[in-house]
Amino acid sequence: MTTILGLSGSLRRASFNTGLLRAAAELAPELTPAGTTILQGSIRAVPLYDADLEAASGLPASVQQLQAQLRAADGLLMVTPEYNNGMPGVFKNAIDWMSRGPGLAYFVGKPVALLGASPGGFGTVLAQNDWLPVLRTLKAELWAEGRMLVSRASGLFDENGALTDDRTRAALRDFIAGYSATL
Ligand code: FNR
Numbered sequence: 053m054t055t056i057l058g059l060s061g062s063l064r065r066a067s068f069n070t071g072l073l074r075a076a077a078e079l080a081p082e083l084t085p086a087g088t089t090i091l092q093g094s095i096r097a098v099p100l101y102d103a104d105l106e107a108a109s110g111l112p113a114s115v116q117q118l119q120a121q122l123r124a125a126d127g128l129l130m131v132t133p134e135y136n137n138g139m140p141g142v143f144k145n146a147i148d149w150m151s152r153g154p155g156l157a158y159f160v161g162k163p164v165a166l167l168g169a170s171p172g173g174f175g176t177v178l179a180q181n182d183w184l185p186v187l188r189t190l191k192a193e194l195w196a197e198g199r200m201l202v203s204r205a206s207g208l209f210d211e212n213g214a215l216t217d218d219r220t221r222a223a224l225r226d227f228i229a230g231y232s233a234t235l
Contacts, residue, residue, distance in 0.1 A: 053087040053088070053089065054085050054087065054088040054089070054126050054127075054232060054235050055088075055089050055090075055091060055124060055125050055126055056080075056088065056089070056090045056091070056125060056126065056127045056128070056129050056231075056232065056235070057090075057091050057093050057121045057122055057124075057125035057127070057128050057129065058073045058076060058077060058090045058091065058092050058093060058128075058129040058131065059073075059093045059094075059095060059118075059128070059129070059130055059131065059143075059146070060072075060073045060092075060095075060131045061095070061130070061131065061132045061133050061139065061140050061142065061143025061146075061168075062133045062140065062142075062143075063095075063096055063142060064213075065212075065213070066209070066211060066212050066213035067133070067213050068133075068169035068170070068171070068202070068205040068206075068208075068209050068213060069131040069132065069133050069168055069169050070131070070213055071169075071209050071212075071213035071214055071215050072131050072167065072168075072169050072202060072215060072224065073090075073092055073129070073131045074092065074213075074214070074215075075214075075215040075221060075224055076090055076129065076131075076224055076228050077089075077090040077091075077092050079221075079224065079225050079228055080228075080232075082225065082229070083228060083229055083232045083233075084229070084232065084233055085232070085233075085235075088232050088235075090129065090228075091121060091125065093118055093121050095118070095142060095143065095145075095146035096114075097112075097113075097114035098112065098114045098115055098118070098142075098145065098146045098149055099112055099114075099149075100145060101145055101148050101149055106152060110153075111149070111152060111153050111155075112149070115146075115149040115150060115152070115155070118146065118149075118150050119150055119153075119154065119155040119158060122150060122155070122158045122159070122162070123158045125162075126163070126235045127162065127163045127164070127165065127195075127231065127232070127235045128159075128162050128163070128164045128165075128192070129164075129165050129167070129228075129231070130143075130164060130165070130166050130167075130183065131167055131168055131169075132166060132167075132168040132176055132179045132180060132183060133168060133169070133170065133176065133179065134168060134170050134172075134174075134176040134177075134178055134179035135179070137178040137179070137182075138178065138179060138182040139179045139182045139183055139186075140179075144186070147186065147190075151190060156190065159187075159190035159191060159192045160190070160191040160192070161191065161192070161193055162192045162193065163192075163193045163195050163231070163234060163235060164187055164192045164193065164194055164195060165195045165198070165227070165228075165231040166180045166183055166194070167180075167200035167201075167202070167224075167227060168180060168200075168201070168202065169202035169203075169205040169208075169209075170202070170203060170205055171204065171205050171206045172203060172204075173203050173204065174201070174203060175201030175202050175203035175205075176201060176202070177201055180201070195231050195234060197230055197231075197234075198226070198227045198230045198231060199227075200223065200224065200227040202220060208220050
C-alpha cells in the first residue's frame with residue numbers, strides 16, 4: 053500500500069493550506085496505485101528548535117512521531133503557505149527538527165511534492181521556490197512534473213477552510229494523481 057505523509061505549514065484554524073491538504077486526503081481513494089492513502093500529519097506540537105533542548109532531552113515526542121510517519125511514507129506532500137515571499141518559519145522549524153538525529157536519512161531520496169495556497173495572485177510560487185535549497189540539502193527528490201499554485205484562495209474555501217471550488221479540486225486531483233502514480 054502506498055502512503056503519503058501530508059504536512060500543512062499553517063497552524064491557522066481555517067487555513068487554506070490545511071484545507072488543501074484535507075481535500076487531497078479526501079481524493080486519495082481515487083488515486084493509483086489503489087489503496088493510496090494520504091496521512092495528514094501535524095506540526096502543531098513541535099517546539100521551537102533549540103539545540104540545548106535537543107542536547108538535554110533529545111528529540112521531542114512530536115518530532116519523533118513525525119519522523120516515524122516520514123520513515124513509513126513513500127512520499128511527502130508539503131502544503132506551504134507563503135510569508136514575506138518565503139516559507140513560514142513554523143514550517144521550516146518543523147522540517148529542521150525532523151532532519152535531526154535519525155531523521156535526515158528519512159528525507160534522502162524521498163519523493164516530495166510541493167503545493168500551496170494564498171489569497172494573493174501568485175499562489176505561493178516564491179514560498180515553493182524557497183523550499184528548493186532545503187530539499188536539495190536534505191537530498192530529497194522534488195517531484196517537478198506538476199505544479200499547484202492556488203491563488204485568490206479567499207474565494208475558493210469556506211469560512212472553515214474547506215475547499216469549495218470544483219476547478220481547484222479537479223486541478224488538485226490531477227496534481228496528486230500525477231505525483232502518486234510515480235511512487
Ligand atoms: C502573509 N501572506 C502572504 N501571502 C503571499 O501570497 N505572499 C506573501 O509574501 C505573504 N506574506 C505574508 C506574511 C505574513 C507574516 C503573513 C501572516 C501572511 C498572506 C498569507 O498567504 C495568508 O495569511 C494565508 O491565509 C496563509 O495561509 P493559511 O494560514 O491560510 O494556510
